[in-house]
Amino acid sequence: MTFHAVASNLECLYLGGNFIKEIPPELANLPSLNYLVLCDNKIQSVPPQLSQLHSLRSLSLHNNLLTYLPREILNLIHLEELSLRGNPLVVRFVRDLTYDPPTLLELAARTIKIRSISYTPYDLPGNLLRYLGSASNCPNPKCGGVYFDCCVRQIKFVDFCGKYRLPLMHYLCSPECSSPCTSASHSSTSQSESDSEDEASVAAHRMQKVLLG
Numbered sequence: 001m002t003f004h005a006v007a008s009n010l011e012c013l014y015l016g017g018n019f020i021k022e023i024p025p026e027l028a029n030l031p032s033l034n035y036l037v038l039c040d041n042k043i044q045s046v047p048p049q050l051s052q053l054h055s056l057r058s059l060s061l062h063n064n065l066l067t068y069l070p071r072e073i074l075n076l077i078h079l080e081e082l083s084l085r086g087n088p089l090v091v092r093f094v095r096d097l098t099y100d101p102p103t104l105l106e107l108a109a110r111t112i113k114i115r116s117i118s119y120t121p122y123d124l125p126g127n128l129l130r131y132l133g134s135a136s137n138c139p140n141p142k143c144g145g146v147y148f149d150c151c152v153r154q155i156k157f158v159d160f161c162g163k164y165r166l167p168l169m170h171y172l173c174s175p176e177c178s179s180p181c182t183s184a185s186h187s188s189t190s191q192s193e194s195d196s197e198d199e200a201s202v203a204a205h206r207m208q209k210v211l212l213g
Contacts, residue, residue, distance in 0.1 A: 008032060016040045016060070025049040039063050039083065048072035062086045102150035109135065110173075113146045138173040147173040 012035040013027075020041040027036070028049040035058045036050075043064040050056075051072035056079055063086035073079075084090050102110070109128075112119070113135050121129060135146040151171040 011035065013037065023047050023050065028052040031055060034058065036060070046070055046073065051075040054078065057081065059083070100150060102148075105131070106148045106150055109148055110146055114144070136171070138177060139170055140172055140177040143173060143177050145173040145177070147171070152177065 007030055009032055010030050011032050013030070013033060014037040016037045017040040020038065020043060023038060023043055023046060025047045027033075028047075028051075030053065032055055033053050034055055036053070036056060037058075037060040039060045040063045043061065043066060046061070046066065046069055048070040050059075051070070051074075053076065056076050058081040059076070059079060060081075060083045062083040066084065066087040066089045068089060069084075109132055111117070112132060119132075124132075131148065135148055136151075138145040138147060151173060152175050153171060
């Protein structure tokens with residue numbers, strides 16, 4: 001059997017733990033490849049040519065030096081398993097999503113804003129007036145809260161031109177705002193918005209599962 005015939009029929013390729021720094025683009029010439037293991041190396045980037053592996057079902061890239069993934073990886077429509085743990089990409093992603101509790105100052109300022117407690121420039125020092133003026137509204141339509149220095153970063157999937165679902169970062173006032181909730185008093189329009197939020201939360205959870213898996 002010729003080398004070309006072997007390459008054409010190769011279904012599993014294990015290259016883990018070999019101190020590989022670059023993924024050879026030539027791997028894209030393995031049309032029958034189902035499982036590709038590249039874990040425990042020194043890989044810093046994934047060549048977009050790998051998107052040509054249309055039979056690929058499992059891609060193991062954990063414990064490398066990846067800081068990003070090429071957009072072309074979305075073309076791997078049969079991919080069922082993507083392992084990325086132990087990469088700077090995931091470490092940064094988890095760090096950015098951590099939540100530090102608000103300070104007493106922020107809790108007090110939130111209470112003033114949410115309850116519309118009135119005050120005048122003569123009631124408070126200038127630094128507190130400026131602080132109260134820096135409040136940001138929580139984008140969750142079911143919340144109505146505000147935040148200052150402390151917020152929750154969450155990935156939200158948004159429809160783009162009716163064709164794509166783009167992951168965008170948005171900021172919430174507390175972890176509770178990222179949890180789906182329903183209310184019997186909502187109109188059908190509000191319910192539709194709630195369903196969209198729930199779907200976005202599920203999609204975000206799936207993306208985190210892929211990134212951390």
